[in-house]
Amino acid sequence: MTVAVVGANRGIGLEFCRQLSERGDDVIAFCRTSNAELESLSLQVIEGFDVLSDVWNLKTLIESTGKDFDQLIHVSGIYTSESLDDLDFDRIRTQFEVNSLGPLKVVSAFRSFMKNDAKVSLLTSRMGSIQDNDSGGMYGYRMSKSALNSAGKSLAIDLKKDGVTVLILHPGWVRTDMTNHNGLIDTNESVSGMLEIIDGSTMDHSGQFFHTNGEVLSW
């Protein structure tokens, strides 16, 4: 199985790389900057992959691998917190660029390098669920992940004719740099849960929003 992991150098992305390479998958790790931990795994690293760059640049890097992919796992994301009394619109805009437009751009760039029956997994957040929002705030992160969920649903519909399954995944509250290492679970548990969902998924699950514990989340 040839798998592309985008946002591979740390946190949840690095753990995807570790678990996938340990089980023998052919992993191509796309990141902005590599490091010793990533390089110690048995995989190919492609650096300079910034989801803020244009589709043409991303395509060139993907093409340089010479691969066609069975899976794309899009992990990259950023989080900043804005309250109603502290609305920094530049930060909100940047979260849209990275969290919403980034994955859409990356899927578009990978499109011609995906095999038939490929799977695309988009890491979103439960904070993007409008129904689940019972604490307010976090305008940029919530809005950008809701927009990603919306894009994920359209991608599931549009890519069905190519046999591509699209999963929209919440990793849980995970101890990483993003959460200042607070959280309920570690990356190992988060990624094992998501891999179980991905492995067990069929086209019938395309366009669904899953928690890493297997629960289907509301929009």
Ligand SMILES: NC(=O)c1ccc[n+]([C@@H]2O[C@H](COP(=O)([O-])OP(=O)(O)OC[C@H]3O[C@@H](n4cnc5c(N)ncnc54)[C@H](OP(=O)(O)O)[C@@H]3O)[C@@H](O)[C@H]2O)c1
């Ligand atoms: N941790 C949680 O509790 C949690 C909960 C819900 C959802 N999520 C989502 O899960 C995903 C992974 O989160 P994490 O906790 O592993 O976060 P993290 O430790 O902060 O890692 C974020 C990753 O995104 C990459 N990234 C950021 N901006 C990028 C850009 N412009 N181009 C390419 N890559 C970029 C980072 O690369 P650099 O090193 O180059 O910055 C890094 O690899 C994110 O989408 C996040 O929103 C996390």
